Amino acid sequence: MGAYFSEIFQGLWSLFVGLGITFKEFFKPVVTMPYPYETIEMPARYRGHVELIEDEEGKPKCIVCMACQRACPSDCITLDGEKPEGSKKKVLTSYQLDFTRCSLCGSCVEACNFDALTFSKEYNLASTRKEDFYFDLLKRLEDRNS
Amino acid sequence: MSLTLLNVIFAVVVAIAFAALNAAYLVWAERRGAGRIQRRPGPNINGPFGLFQPPLDGLKLMAKQLTIPGGADKILFVAAPVLSMFPAIMSFVTIPFSEMIVAHNMNVGLLMIFAFASSGSMALLFAGWSSRNKYAMMSAVRSVSQAVAYEIPMLITAITIVLMTGTMDLMEIVRQQGPSILHWNIFPLLTNSHNLLMPFSFLIFFTCTLAETNRAPFDLGEAESELVAGFHIEYGSMGFGLFFMAEYANIVIGSCLTTILFLGGWHPPLPFLGFIPGVVWFLLKIYILIATFIWIRWTFPRTTIYGLLNLSWKILIPISLFNLLLTAGLLKVF
Numbered sequence: 001m002g003a004y005f006s007e008i009f010q011g012l013w014s015l016f017v018g019l020g021i022t023f024k025e026f027f028k029p030v031v032t033m034p035y036p037y038e039t040i041e042m043p044a045r046y047r048g049h050v051e052l053i054e055d056e057e058g059k060p061k062c063i064v065c066m067a068c069q070r071a072c073p074s075d076c077i078t079l080d081g082e083k084p085e086g087s088k089k090k091v092l093t094s095y096q097l098d099f100t101r102c103s104l105c106g107s108c109v110e111a112c113n114f115d116a117l118t119f120s121k122e123y124n125l126a127s128t129r130k131e132d133f134y135f136d137l138l139k140r141l142e143d144r145n146s
Numbered sequence: 147m148s149l150t151l152l153n154v155i156f157a158v159v160v161a162i163a164f165a166a167l168n169a170a171y172l173v174w175a176e177r178r179g180a181g182r183i184q185r186r187p188g189p190n191i192n193g194p195f196g197l198f199q200p201p202l203d204g205l206k207l208m209a210k211q212l213t214i215p216g217g218a219d220k221i222l223f224v225a226a227p228v229l230s231m232f233p234a235i236m237s238f239v240t241i242p243f244s245e246m247i248v249a250h251n252m253n254v255g256l257l258m259i260f261a262f263a264s265s266g267s268m269a270l271l272f273a274g275w276s277s278r279n280k281y282a283m284m285s286a287v288r289s290v291s292q293a294v295a296y297e298i299p300m301l302i303t304a305i306t307i308v309l310m311t312g313t314m315d316l317m318e319i320v321r322q323q324g325p326s327i328l329h330w331n332i333f334p335l336l337t338n339s340h341n342l343l344m345p346f347s348f349l350i351f352f353t354c355t356l357a358e359t360n361r362a363p364f365d366l367g368e369a370e371s372e373l374v375a376g377f378h379i380e381y382g383s384m385g386f387g388l389f390f391m392a393e394y395a396n397i398v399i400g401s402c403l404t405t406i407l408f409l410g411g412w413h414p415p416l417p418f419l420g421f422i423p424g425v426v427w428f429l430l431k432i433y434i435l436i437a438t439f440i441w442i443r444w445t446f447p448r449t450t451i452y453g454l455l456n457l458s459w460k461i462l463i464p465i466s467l468f469n470l471l472l473t474a475g476l477l478k479v480f
Contacts, residue, residue: 008461012349015446022183022445032186 042121047104049097051120052137058145060138061116064090071111074101092138099125099133157249161238165231168398169391170200176440183444210383215278218380222276227381227388230269233262234395241402242317244412244424255316256304259403260297263358266396267293270360270367270377273389277380285376288451289367292357295455296364299462300354303347306466306473307331307407310341320411325420330410341476343469348408350466352435355400357454359393362443366451401435402428409435 033040042048050068052060064081076098081090109117127133174189174196181188189196214223240255242248252258267290274286310331311319323330332348357364368376378389405411409431412424419427449457 018445019441022441025185026179026182026441028185030182030185030187034187034190 042123046119046121047106048120048122049099049102049104049135050108050117050137052095052141053116053118054141054145060092060141061114062092062095063114064092065114067111067113068108068117071107073105073107074103076102077108095137097135097137099135100130157239161235161249165235165238165395165398166391169394170204172394172397172436173203173390174200179437179440180444204387207384207387212383212385215380217278219276222272226269226273226276227385229272230266230392231388231395233266234392234399236262237399240316241399241406242320242411243428247425248317251315251317253313253315256308256314256319259399260301260304263399264293264297273381274377279380281373282377282379285367285373289360289377292364292366292454295458296354296357299350299458299466300358302463302466302470303351303354304407306347306470309470309473309477316406320406320413323410324413325417327410327415330408332408341469341473343472346465347469350462351408352404353462355404356439356442359396359400361397361439363446363449364454365448366454369448397436397439398432401432401439404435405431
């Protein structure tokens with residue numbers, strides 16, 4: 001008989017404790033983000049696809065050493081460069097990233113000795129077409145600067 | 147004669163409008179409340195604070211086609227949503243919102259409300275049966291066994307109140323609970339019975355109201371995880387809309403009844419607050435109760451069917467019977 005009543009009262013008490021918890025939660029601030037209207041800033045270590053870094057003049061820092069292309073385990077990176085007349089350094093002419101095969105391992109960023117590659121903070125990458133994932137990183141850099 | 151007819155029409159229009167408006171905006175309140183409890187904003191896109199959400203939802207439901215599943219019992223299928231709505235609207239007729247505002251007071255108002263409330267589970271049974279869907283059928287069976295189990299403690303508690311007040315007239319029940327909080331039936335220290343167990347009766351009645359209106363944590367009739375949506379699984383369009391409105395209208399009726407029986411109806415908690423009109427107090431009390439309904443829904447997980455029936459037969463019914471006997475004894479002594 002005692003167990004019967006103690007069970008009832010303990011059960012009832014636990015219900016009030018639960019109500020207290022939700023009551024407190026009710027007055028706490030909202031933690032969600034109304035996504036398409038507002039977005040959060042990605043953390044510093046977020047790994048999007050790779051992106052070229054520009055120098056002060058807005059040109060890519062890349063010197064076409066091909067280290068990233070060699071480092072890539074999935075053969076995603078194809079880059080090309082040429083030596084303009086009267087210059088000692090090569091200039092990047094195209095940098096194609098095949099994101100369909102990229103596993104975001106970061107070997108290319110690690111391999112780069114000239115601080116020319118980084119991870120982007122891009123995460124809105126949904127598409128129904130495969131072609132949308134062949135990125136021209138040089139063009140992206142120009143778009144960013146213009 | 148014509149004035150009486152006008153009265154009736156006016157009462158019906160007001161009752162339907164009140165029920166529909168409450169149903170629409172309680173959905174909004176529920177979703178906003180659920181959002182806040184879960185630390186998210188809830189509907190906030192349509193209009194200020196998402197206030198245009200309910201009419202737009204209604205518009206969307208009305209624009210849809212009402213499909214009747216093959217092999218369904220057509221007459222019952224179409225009748226069930228209407229049947230689920232009408233007890234709620236009928237019950238508004240006899241609920242006194244204040245000394246003045248009552249459509250038609252009758253001396254067996256309490257009995258009438260209970261009679262209509264129990265016919266609500268008939269609508270669920272019709273809906274479940276006529277849908278020709280096993281989930282709907284199971285849900286209907288559950289709802290009926292739940293309604294049977296919870297009507298007993300609810301009625302016993304109501305009888306306790308009838309014993310204390312000596313009447314089934316809702317206005318008279320409220321009148322006897324004036325003028326202060328100590329005369330309310332929840333703490334009847336200054337009335338004739340002095341029963342200190344009445345707060346438990348209030349809890350029992352409130353729990354039974356939750357169960358009778360098929361609200362969480364007793365919403366086994368529409369347990370989504372097992373029964374998809376319960377008895378209204380085959381309903382689309384305004385058929386579903388009517389079930390939805392009936393659920394909220396029933397919540398309003400349940401809150402009104404709890405307020406009338408236990409919380410002193412239109413009486414202010416302290417006599418000097420009497421300058422505020424009674425209807426304000428009444429609405430304040432029912433909306434506090436409704437907020438509690440919503441709060442409970444988003445706090446507790448759904449019980450099991452065994453837990454639900456055990457709670458009723460092993461705990462609520464014995465305690466409410468004991469309280470009935472105690473009240474009868476105390477009334478004899480004092």
